[in-house]
Amino acid sequence: MCELLAMSANVPTDICFSFTGFSPRGGKTGPHRDGFGICFYEHGGMREFKDYLPSCQSPIAKFLQDYPIRSKNIVCHIRQANVGDVNLQNTHPFHRELCGKTWTFAHNGQMPIESVPEPTHYQPVGTTDSEKIFCWILSELRNEYRCGTAIAKVSAFLLTLCNHLNSLGVSNIILSDGEDIFTFCSTKLSWITRKAPFGEAHLRDCDVSLDFAAVTNETDIATVIATEPLTDNEKWETMKSGEGRMFRDGLCVWRDYGPEVIHKKRDECCKSA
Amino acid sequence: MCELLAMSANVPTDICFSFTGFSPRGGKTGPHRDGFGICFYEHGGMREFKDYLPSCQSPIAKFLQDYPIRSKNIVCHIRQANVGDVNLQNTHPFHRELCGKTWTFAHNGQMPIESVPEPTHYQPVGTTDSEKIFCWILSELRNEYRCGTAIAKVSAFLLTLCNHLNSLGVSNIILSDGEDIFTFCSTKLSWITRKAPFGEAHLRDCDVSLDFAAVTNETDIATVIATEPLTDNEKWETMKSGEGRMFRDGLCVWRDYGPEVIHKKRDECCKSA
Numbered sequence: 001m002c003e004l005l006a007m008s009a010n011v012p013t014d015i016c017f018s019f020t021g022f023s024p025r026g027g028k029t030g031p032h033r034d035g036f037g038i039c040f041y042e043h044g045g046m047r048e049f050k051d052y053l054p055s056c057q058s059p060i061a062k063f064l065q066d067y068p069i070r071s072k073n074i075v076c077h078i079r080q081a082n083v084g085d086v087n088l089q090n091t092h093p094f095h096r097e098l099c100g101k102t103w104t105f106a107h108n109g110q111m112p113i114e115s116v117p118e119p120t121h122y123q124p125v126g127t128t129d130s131e132k133i134f135c136w137i138l139s140e141l142r143n144e145y146r147c148g149t150a151i152a153k154v155s156a157f158l159l160t161l162c163n164h165l166n167s168l169g170v171s172n173i174i175l176s177d178g179e180d181i182f183t184f185c186s187t188k189l190s191w192i193t194r195k196a197p198f199g200e201a202h203l204r205d206c207d208v209s210l211d212f213a214a215v216t217n218e219t220d221i222a223t224v225i226a227t228e229p230l231t232d233n234e235k236w237e238t239m240k241s242g243e244g245r246m247f248r249d250g251l252c253v254w255r256d257y258g259p260e261v262i263h264k265k266r267d268e269c270c271k272s273a
Numbered sequence: 274m275c276e277l278l279a280m281s282a283n284v285p286t287d288i289c290f291s292f293t294g295f296s297p298r299g300g301k302t303g304p305h306r307d308g309f310g311i312c313f314y315e316h317g318g319m320r321e322f323k324d325y326l327p328s329c330q331s332p333i334a335k336f337l338q339d340y341p342i343r344s345k346n347i348v349c350h351i352r353q354a355n356v357g358d359v360n361l362q363n364t365h366p367f368h369r370e371l372c373g374k375t376w377t378f379a380h381n382g383q384m385p386i387e388s389v390p391e392p393t394h395y396q397p398v399g400t401t402d403s404e405k406i407f408c409w410i411l412s413e414l415r416n417e418y419r420c421g422t423a424i425a426k427v428s429a430f431l432l433t434l435c436n437h438l439n440s441l442g443v444s445n446i447i448l449s450d451g452e453d454i455f456t457f458c459s460t461k462l463s464w465i466t467r468k469a470p471f472g473e474a475h476l477r478d479c480d481v482s483l484d485f486a487a488v489t490n491e492t493d494i495a496t497v498i499a500t501e502p503l504t505d506n507e508k509w510e511t512m513k514s515g516e517g518r519m520f521r522d523g524l525c526v527w528r529d530y531g532p533e534v535i536h537k538k539r540d541e542c543c544k545s546a
Contacts, residue, residue, distance in 0.1 A: 042325075042360070043325075043361055045360055045363070045364065045398065045399065047321075047322075047324075048320070049320075049322070050318075050320040059340055060340075063332075067332055087318055088315050088316055088318025089317040089318030095368075097369060097396065097398060100396035100398055101398060122370060123370065123420075124373060125370060125374060147396075
């Protein structure tokens with residue numbers, strides 16, 4: 001399995017705490033040592049940091065643990081390669097421009113690349129099934145909707161596309177246009193919303209705690225989405241197979257369900273993306 | 274004026290020396306304090322580092338001066354804002370995918386944004402004339418050529434587009450698909466090719482020298498392109514207005530000229546992008 005991490009917040013918020021717990025899974029507490037990427041939307045723009053080195057060793061990942069970048073929408077991925085070599089072109093997240101917005105996609109799953117429908121508009125740069133899936137989703141959006149349609153309005157359409165992918169193989173998805181974060185659970189995805197009254201959280205993957213009450217304002221709201229819960233003393237919500245959710249300003253603003261799919265070779269399928 | 278920097282090399286080469294001389298121009302030895310961006314093509318992929326902070330102060334720029342990333346094609350920009358606010362969406366370089374390649378664009382110049390032809394295919398995310406120019410150039414390429422056409426073969430077409438832009442205002446350009454680097458001089462652009470026998474170079478903007486003989490192999494070739502020469506003890510070539518050049522594997526592989534344009538309000542025009 002590779003792993004996904006995202007954050008939606010109502011005020012620019014850094015992800016240093018979560019990233020400190022997430023990055024060891026890239027080669028130390030987890031096997032996802034084939035590169036990482038993290039992108040931050042800020043002021044309508046986006047910047048990203050990527051490495052083909054394991055996040056547990058990468059000097060860039062270390063830099064980011066200590067350098068707080070505040071953003072309302074963050075998407076992150078650590079990779080355990082299956083389809084596609086270990087290199088930057090196959091390192092998630094992927095990006096494309098649609099309607100003057102930079103869209104970002106991170107994926108965890110696997111399906112035969114030839115089973116992914118051909119994208120009509122965007123082309124993959126690398127060789128992963130994941131990037132082809134992204135190009136197909138965005139091509140379908142471009143073909144189906146005019147610019148200016150809010151992502152929240154296309155949620156049901158995205159869910160239909162994701163459920164089709166889910167019938168082809170494992171396909172957990174995080175997709176953002178910088179304002180909303182769409183999530184789809186094929187086999188494994190959890191989330192937690194933190195708001196007042198804030199408490200203390202303790203990471204699963206390293207002995208680090210943070211008292212959120214000391215670093216937040218009372219009106220702050222942030223949701224963290226991850227393949228596996230990052231803390232061991234908080235209650236995370238578990239999404240079910242076929243479930244889609246949309247997060248904006250730290251809150252879940254939409255959810256719906258498609259048919260549940262039980263992937264028989266779940267463990268095998270998940271060593272991907 | 275903002276300033277441009279690029280490198281083409283025949284083997285993956287770091288740009289730490291040039292970047293050490295270039296980044297002080299972002300707020301210390303030069304006025305281009307409105308953000309910077311640098312992108313590295315590696316193994317068919319690309320990664321980029323951006324900040325809206327001045328490159329002379331940015332912790333990310335400092336990190337990069339000390340962290341050698343080896344690449345055959347690098348594009349960098351420091352910004353002095355004129356059109357468009359100081360934020361990440363207006364920070365160069367810009368990127369779009371065309372034919373399964375990530376194209377990168379950095380620009381120095383200014384023209385009335387409404388005079389830039391409307392792009393048919395790509396849309397700007399930010400509000401600069403520069404990004405609109407990029408979207409127009411890439412749209413025209415997409416409309417004119419099939420995928421698979423080498424960038425070297427479209428050089429003459431690019432030169433025609435750039436000369437049209439040069440008639441509208443100041444427009445110095447660096448454009449790359451990750452294999453070739455196309456450069457166009459509207460008012461100011463220099464370059465130097467370093468190959469054996471290598472010598473010692475001394476930066477203009479800070480008292481730092483490097484003996485290239487000590488850090489290269491005999492077959493290494495690298496060309497550095499910059500708005501202003503970065504060293505004070507080497508001979509840089511100066512491009513003339515209307516001149517286009519294509520660099521690949523460290524060497525200039527194509528050049529041609531359009532009509533020379535004298536921009537009357539040159540100093541005023543150049544406070545841009």
